[in-house]
Amino acid sequence: MTLSDILALFFNPEIAAKTSGFLVDGLWMTLLLCLVVIPVGALGGLAVAVLAALNRRWLNVLLVIYVDVFRALPPLVLLVFVYNVPPFAGYRISEFEAVVIAFLLNTSSYYGEIFRAGIESIGRGQWEAARSTGLGWWQTMGWVVLPQAVRNVLPDLVSNTLEVAKLTSIASVIALHELMFAARSAQQLTFNYTPLMLATLIYFVLLWPVVHLLSRLEHRRIAAG
Amino acid sequence: MLAASGMTTESRPILDVRGLRKSFGSTEVLKGIDFRLAPRELAFIIGPSGSGKSTFLRCCNRLEEPSGGSIHVDGTDIMAPGVDINAVRRHIGMVFQSFNLYPHMTALGNVTLALRLAAHIPRAEAVDLGRTALARVGLADKERAYPGELSGGQQQRVAIARALALEPRIVLFDEPTSALDPELVGSVLQVMRDLREAGMTMLVVSHELQFARAAADRVVFMEGGVIVEEGPPAQIFGDPQHARTREFVARIDGHH
Amino acid sequence: MDRFLFTFFNAEVMAEYLPNILSGMWVTTYLAAFVIVTGLSLGLVLAVLRSALSQKMPAPLSWLTGALRLSLIFYVDLMRSVPPLVLIVLFYYGLPALGLDIAGLGATWLALSLVLSAFAEEIYWAGLISVARGQWEAARSTGLSFLQTLIYVILPQAVRLAIPPLTNRTIAITKGTALGQVVAVQEILYQAYSGLSFSYNPSPLTLGALAYLALFLPIVIVGRWIETRFAWRR
Numbered sequence: 026m027t028l029s030d031i032l033a034l035f036f037n038p039e040i041a042a043k044t045s046g047f048l049v050d051g052l053w054m055t056l057l058l059c060l061v062v063i064p065v066g067a068l069g070g071l072a073v074a075v076l077a078a079l080n081r082r083w084l085n086v087l088l089v090i091y092v093d094v095f096r097a098l099p100p101l102v103l104l105v106f107v108y109n110v111p112p113f114a115g116y117r118i119s120e121f122e123a124v125v126i127a128f129l130l131n132t133s134s135y136y137g138e139i140f141r142a143g144i145e146s147i148g149r150g151q152w153e154a155a156r157s158t159g160l161g162w163w164q165t166m167g168w169v170v171l172p173q174a175v176r177n178v179l180p181d182l183v184s185n186t187l188e189v190a191k192l193t194s195i196a197s198v199i200a201l202h203e204l205m206f207a208a209r210s211a212q213q214l215t216f217n218y219t220p221l222m223l224a225t226l227i228y229f230v231l232l233w234p235v236v237h238l239l240s241r242l243e244h245r246r247i248a249a250g
Numbered sequence: 251m252l253a254a255s256g257m258t259t260e261s262r263p264i265l266d267v268r269g270l271r272k273s274f275g276s277t278e279v280l281k282g283i284d285f286r287l288a289p290r291e292l293a294f295i296i297g298p299s300g301s302g303k304s305t306f307l308r309c310c311n312r313l314e315e316p317s318g319g320s321i322h323v324d325g326t327d328i329m330a331p332g333v334d335i336n337a338v339r340r341h342i343g344m345v346f347q348s349f350n351l352y353p354h355m356t357a358l359g360n361v362t363l364a365l366r367l368a369a370h371i372p373r374a375e376a377v378d379l380g381r382t383a384l385a386r387v388g389l390a391d392k393e394r395a396y397p398g399e400l401s402g403g404q405q406q407r408v409a410i411a412r413a414l415a416l417e418p419r420i421v422l423f424d425e426p427t428s429a430l431d432p433e434l435v436g437s438v439l440q441v442m443r444d445l446r447e448a449g450m451t452m453l454v455v456s457h458e459l460q461f462a463r464a465a466a467d468r469v470v471f472m473e474g475g476v477i478v479e480e481g482p483p484a485q486i487f488g489d490p491q492h493a494r495t496r497e498f499v500a501r502i503d504g505h506h
Numbered sequence: 507m508d509r510f511l512f513t514f515f516n517a518e519v520m521a522e523y524l525p526n527i528l529s530g531m532w533v534t535t536y537l538a539a540f541v542i543v544t545g546l547s548l549g550l551v552l553a554v555l556r557s558a559l560s561q562k563m564p565a566p567l568s569w570l571t572g573a574l575r576l577s578l579i580f581y582v583d584l585m586r587s588v589p590p591l592v593l594i595v596l597f598y599y600g601l602p603a604l605g606l607d608i609a610g611l612g613a614t615w616l617a618l619s620l621v622l623s624a625f626a627e628e629i630y631w632a633g634l635i636s637v638a639r640g641q642w643e644a645a646r647s648t649g650l651s652f653l654q655t656l657i658y659v660i661l662p663q664a665v666r667l668a669i670p671p672l673t674n675r676t677i678a679i680t681k682g683t684a685l686g687q688v689v690a691v692q693e694i695l696y697q698a699y700s701g702l703s704f705s706y707n708p709s710p711l712t713l714g715a716l717a718y719l720a721l722f723l724p725i726v727i728v729g730r731w732i733e734t735r736f737a738w739r740r
Contacts, residue, residue, distance in 0.1 A: 034603055093730070096677075097722035098715060099684035102695050106715055110708045113513050187586075188678070194589035198688060205592060218603065221596050225588050232587035240583075240628070247636045313643050315562075340649035350644035354662045363658060364648035409644070416648060 033217075040219040044211040048223055051207025058121075058193045058203060062128040063186055069129050070136020075166060077137070078144050088137075095134040101195045103127040108199045120201040124193075132189050139181045143174030180242040187235045191228070204228070262325060264289050264420050264451045265310065270319035272305055279305050281475040282319070287420070292452045294462040294483075297472035298498060303455045306472070307422050310453070311342040324419045340368050343413030343421035347428050349405045351397040357384060357408045358393035361415050369416060383415035384408070387441050403434030407441055414445075421445070423454040459502060463487055471495045516709040523701040523710040527717050530697035534721065537615060537693060538680045544619040546676065549626025552578060556627070557634055557656065578627075585624030590682050593617035598689040610689035622679045629671050633664030670736045673729045681722060694718060 077088050095103070107130075108123035118126075147170045155165040175182070197206035208224035265287040272280040279302045287293055295303045308314040310321060312328060312335055321328050328338050351360050358380050365376035384390050387407035397405050406426060413421055423442070427435045439461050445452065446465055456462070462469055462483055469486040471479045471494075479486065479495045487503075490496045559575040562568075585593075598613035608616065637660050645655040687695040698714025 031604065035600065093723060093726050094719065097681075097726045098718050099681040099695070099722075101684045101687065102698075102715055102718055105695065105699060106711055109702060109711060110514070113708050191587075191589040194591045195685070197591070205589065205595075208592075209595060212599065218596070218600050221592070221600065225592055225596060228588045228592060229584060233583055236583050236586045243628075243632055244635070247632060311647055313647060336646075336649045336651050338649075339647055342647070344644075344647035346640055346644060348638075348640050350638070350640035352641065352645075352659050352663075354666070364645075364650055367654045367658065368649035368651075412644075412648065 035218045035222050037217055037219040040215050040217045041223055044215065044220045045223070047211050048204065048207045048220060048227070051202055051204040051224075052227060054201065054203040055193055055205075058124060058196060058201075059190050061125060062132065062193065063189055065125060065129050066132030066189060067136050067182075067186075069133025070138075071140055073133055073137030074140030074144055075171075077141050078166065078170075092134040092137055095130045096138075098131070100127065100131045100192055101198060103131055104195055104199060120196070120199050123199060124196045124201060128189070128192070131192075132185070135185050135188075136182070139178050139185060140174065142181070143178035144170060146177045147173050180239060180246060183235065183239055183242065187232060187239065190232060190235075194228075261289050263287055263322075264291075264324055265453065266320075266322040267310070268320045270306070270309060270321065271317045272302075272309055272314060273317045279475050280309070280316075283475075283477060285470070285477065287451060287453060289451055290449045291467045292446050292454065292465060293468045293470060294466040295453070295455045295470045295472055296457070296459070296462070296486075296498070296502070297478075301472045302475040303472045304424055307344075307424050307453065307455050310422055311339050311344055313344075336368060340364065340416050341419045343416065343418035345406070345409050345413055345421065345423045345426045347425040349397070349402070349409045349429070351405055351409055351412075353397050356394050356396055357389065357400070357411075360397070360408055361412045364412070365415055379415050380411075383411040386414060386444070387411045388437070401434060402430045403437045406430065406438050410438075410441055410445075418450075420451040420453065423452065423456065425455055425457070427456065427458055457502065459487070459499075471498065473498070514708055514712050516707050519701075519705050519707045519709040520713050523697070523705070523713060526697040526701060527694060527710070527713050530692060530694035530714070531717050531721060533611075533691065534683050534693040537611065537683045537686065537691070540615050541618040541622060541680060541683070542676060544615070545622025545679070546626050546672070548619065548623035550630055552582070552623060552627040553630035553634060554656065554661075556631055558652070561652065582624040582627050585621050586628070590617055590621050590679070591685050591688065593621065594685055594689055610686060610691045613689055614683065614686035614691050618679055618682050618685075621682070622676065625675045625679065626672060629668045629675065630664060633666075633668040634660060636667055637663045666736065670733045673732050677722070677725055677729055680725075681718075684718075694721075 073088055073092065077085055104123060104127040107127040108118065108120065111118045144166075151169055151173070152165060155169040156162075160169070193203060194205040196203050197209060200206060204224055204227060208220045211220035212218060263286040265285070267283055267285040270280055270283040270285075271278065283306055285306075295306065297303045305314055309316045310323070316329060323338065323342055326338060327333065328335070351357075352363070355363065358377065361380040361383050362373075362376040365371045365379055366373060369376075371379065381390065381393060384393055387410050389404060389407055389411065392400060392404060392408070395404075397408070400408065406429075410421075410426075426442070427438050430438065435458070439458065442452070442454075442461075443465055454462075454466075466483050468480060469483050470477055471486060471490075471492075473494055479490060479492045481491075485491075486495065487499055490499060556575060556578055559571045559578070561571075563571050594614050594617040597608060597617050598610055601608045601613065641659055641663070642655060645659045646652075650659070683691075683693055684695045686693050687699060690696065694714050694717050698710045698717075701710025701713075702708060
């Protein structure tokens, strides 16, 4: 196999031009998915963490089981399950709905663990100071504890968000027309790997700034001791 | 006047520094240091922060790479190309302000690591040497303790034992008591006094002027990257020749 | 209720597909084990290499080490920003086209190992640079070489710092073995999915989910324990 064969198979400008429109359609869906799935998962996680901070024994047991079960199940398994099983019980479910539900279950567990670590990093002194000035529990949580907690775990939040963005690619398995699905369809239509290389490039260009930001946040955290 | 005082003429100096320069980027921290230290001599370096005294000390075993000049330790040119710096460093002990003990090893482990890895001494023999070194600093009973279980003074004494175990020709002390609570300083100074009795050659950067008065052969005052004045403690503290030395000694003494 | 049980926990269907799921569990287990071994060790090698390449060097040599260091960082960033599924599919179709015949199992192993190595490198590296500079200086001042200092003094401390984040990341990436389903690796999800299509009953999928829980729930719980054990012990 010569170099020009490889170039024609993996870096083919003609194929790239022909399929780029298709890929861009997929890219929009990927962005839309991120826009929906990330806030939903983060809010779900926040709810899990705040409920855990209430420190009710049985509630905490339930929350730990919820978090650990959905961290133990691979997201793809969850997605396949959520998409394929409800029809047997008589519920029709769209691909998009399936992705949102599966991602809510999976990512809220991860976000929940991160927010919980953040809340636990705030010392008793902050609670006591706020409560001594007459703030209620929820006011203290919302105005005093959470802002500091989020700042303390910001690198982990960004890191998890990056993972969620990459994870949207598994929606291709249930044929939701996002970037990865578009790339695979284009590959199968053209018998050429250029669309896959293009998708790789798009993911990299899109997410590399986040990776870079993460490295900087992490190194700043180390420098601060 | 710079070199002569306190040096015996018949013996070769242990440490022989000539024209030492060191720059960080465009700032010159050491501007030509000439300094010699005779066997069994204890010299104290004092000076305001930023005077270059710690950098000078760290150049003597090339933890900082000098920008110019020459350094001989016990006759070996430590800046010669191709010199085995690791072999050289075994014979130059160093004690740090922040102890820098290895937190994942016991006191004995800290002391024996370089004996085994750098000096290639068999384990059993290294353990014996390590125990002897710990006994010398009065910590024979702490060989199994981890640094986290020791007081600051004990940690610093383990660090001194780590340097001593390698039988160095000279020990460099970089502010050995600055990180200690006042009540723990005494035990470390006592170990240094014992070392002096035993004839160890020592170069000490420190603010313990009481100790310098009592134990040092020579006191060196540095400022702005040069040696301003040096002489016996009685001269530096009692009758300094330079106005800058006078000011510095008066200010430091006021704090003690 | 009977209907619910019949549909989702159909004993007959479950019994029929249990052997398949069990063989899927075996595939998942050894695939995961291989990924962990290659990913974590490659990551450690890369971190040590990066540490060596970050040493001060004289001028002509420093250009070479600088270039190598930048390409190492580029590799790590690339593997961290591209979804593992994309890499698996790319290797599965692309490598045979280059004459490297790699089955779905090989493609999944390779992709997940590379991704894990990149994350592990970052975590080890963060551990390495959080070990105080004084540790390097103390060890070097007693005559230990760069490599001896790294192996006996710095790495043990760095690995300890790295263990909690490394555990979590390893679990997350190991679960990616389920992505092998897409390239016909006969692991749990693949077996469960084909069971679903053959029996037209979701019970195999339920069984598959239970199999994943059996494999990964203990690991997640151990990970939680490790996190509390090693946390805030800097």
